[in-house]
Amino acid sequence: MRLRNIRGSREVVAAHDYVVQEPESLKGKWNTHFDNDHPIHVEIGMGKGKFIMQLAELNPQINYIGIEKYSSVLLRALEKRNEVELSNLYFIRFDAEYLNDIFAPEELSRVYLNFSDPWPKDRHAKRRLTSKEFLSRYNQCLKRDGEVAFKTDNRPLFEFSLEEAKLAGWELKDVTFDLHHSEYAIGNVMTEYEERFSALGNPIHRLVTYRK
16 A cells, blocks of 8 residues: 655654654663653554554553654654643654664563564565564563564464564464454554454454563
8 A cells, every 4th residue: 555645744743742853862761761760662663653652541650652664654643642641652753674773772671563564575574573683673672571562464474473483582472363352352452453454354463472
């Protein structure tokens, strides 16, 4: 699906108080930005922000950072963000490939990946956010007990993700091929895509992985 560009979105994002404009300057100092020592959770590819905003509202004891690559998409999240009072949520317009430029070792407690681009061609496998290459990036900035949580309705991508975690030497838990009919459905916060795909009858797959 082609991404529709919204005129002026880049300028709005670049001037917005809820968007961190120079995230590299906060590497190793994110807790000072939030003015507390709470755990930091990151969603990569947050889309329009429904998922991470709901988490931030439900868990004020956790700091959240939403990362989105495209200004036009981030603009939609900012429109929602303007309607809520939250001190534990900020956004970044950034490419996750350079994640280690903005987060220091053991700075993050959890990474969320929701309905990520499947990059279906084999030659693009390294671009998938659950590839062993990206797991290596997460490994550098997650705490020792940190986790990566992944949801998708794309079965081939999910099976690829299970194999990549094993190849990277990570452990798996809470694995399900049908989240909404599993024990893990309790407390599940849905994304926009999740609501859409589950309404069509598509089973939602979920895993959590962590380092040995």
